Amino acid sequence: MELLNLYQNNYLIVFAFLCLGILLPVVALFAAKLLRPKYKDIASKYTTYESGIEPFHDARVQFNVRYYVFALMFVIFDVETVFLYPWAIAYEKLGIFALIEMLIFVVMLLIGLIYAWKKKVLKWI
Amino acid sequence: MTVSGEFIAFLALALVAIIGGVLLLNLKKVVHMVVALVFTFLSIAGIYVLLSAEFLAVVQILVYSGAISIIMLFGIMLTKHNDEDEGDSKGGGWRKAFLFLGVLAFGAVFYIGIYNLDFGSAPAALHENNPEQIGIELYSKYVIPFELMSVLLLVAFVGAIVLSRNDEKEEADKE
Numbered sequence: 001m002e003l004l005n006l007y008q009n010n011y012l013i014v015f016a017f018l019c020l021g022i023l024l025p026v027v028a029l030f031a032a033k034l035l036r037p038k039y040k041d042i043a044s045k046y047t048t049y050e051s052g053i054e055p056f057h058d059a060r061v062q063f064n065v066r067y068y069v070f071a072l073m074f075v076i077f078d079v080e081t082v083f084l085y086p087w088a089i090a091y092e093k094l095g096i097f098a099l100i101e102m103l104i105f106v107v108m109l110l111i112g113l114i115y116a117w118k119k120k121v122l123k124w125i
Numbered sequence: 126m127t128v129s130g131e132f133i134a135f136l137a138l139a140l141v142a143i144i145g146g147v148l149l150l151n152l153k154k155v156v157h158m159v160v161a162l163v164f165t166f167l168s169i170a171g172i173y174v175l176l177s178a179e180f181l182a183v184v185q186i187l188v189y190s191g192a193i194s195i196i197m198l199f200g201i202m203l204t205k206h207n208d209e210d211e212g213d214s215k216g217g218g219w220r221k222a223f224l225f226l227g228v229l230a231f232g233a234v235f236y237i238g239i240y241n242l243d244f245g246s247a248p249a250a251l252h253e254n255n256p257e258q259i260g261i262e263l264y265s266k267y268v269i270p271f272e273l274m275s276v277l278l279l280v281a282f283v284g285a286i287v288l289s290r291n292d293e294k295e296e297a298d299k300e
Contacts, residue, residue, distance in 0.1 A: 003250075003252070007179075014174075067202070068285075068289065069286060069289050071195060071199045072196060072282070075188070075192040075193065076282050078192050086264075090258075090259075090260025093257075094260065101264055108272075109275065109282070112278070112279045112283055115282075115286065116286055121286055
């Protein structure tokens with residue numbers, strides 16, 4: 001079981017990077033808060049653009065549903081890639097049957113892509 | 126119960142996952158909720174790493190905290206945000222009591238269900254060449270579920286297209 005311990009200890013480096021990633025913005029913002037001069041009583045400092053046009057509308061607008069379909073297509077082909085990866089690694093031990101399986105899988109998703117193409121979802125406006 | 130590094134890591138990850146879930150329910154702004162959910166997903170990936178399921182952990186980060194949370198943000202951008210804050214409706218004392226009972230019952234059922242659960246002995250060397258082991262298992266033993274997965278993905282894909290194109294049908298007919 002030495003190898004399992006080795007595997008787990010390797011993730012300590014990942015953990016260190018994770019801590020670094022969380023601490024970096026926190027420390028940077030906190031240090032900036034300590035260093036910057038205080039200007040709490042000037043109202044114009046709190047506007048969005050200090051020397052620009054006053055913002056007049058809500059920044060959030062309703063997006064077109066088209067974006068959502070593209071995001072969903074991304075997720076679906078992302079999942080396809082996830083399935084392709086262990087297949088590609090284990091390919092030499094699996095043989096021709098696995099190739100046929102994977103072809104069926106890819107063709108299934110290709111049908112979806114062709115359907116989307118025919119429905120003109122892929123066309124941008 | 127011995128306190129090992131693995132145990133501490135599990136406790137920390139489980140705590141982050143639960144806090145993320147609670148924040149998801151309690152935060153007021155939807156984008157903050159998604160961020161809380163991302164923390165839950167990430168800590169679940171950490172738990173997968175502890176269980177020697179390295180590939181699954183990477184997939185969890187890639188698909189869930191990457192793609193699924195982005196799709197949730199897209200879903201938020203699709204909706205309107207004109208609604209005012211409703212004051213949170215405080216239920217009566219009875220409602221809280223029943224809620225507490227429900228939570229207790231849920232906890233008890235899961236405790237009984239999980240405490241002595243035995244999945245059989247897992248193979249010891251899961252951490253060696255994890256994706257290759259998954260590939261061999263998936264494409265030799267579990268072929269039918271895998272192919273059903275592709276059908277499920279196809280159905281989700283076509284369903285999303287049908288739902289999203291429905292309102293633009295008239296425009297398409299004009300062209």
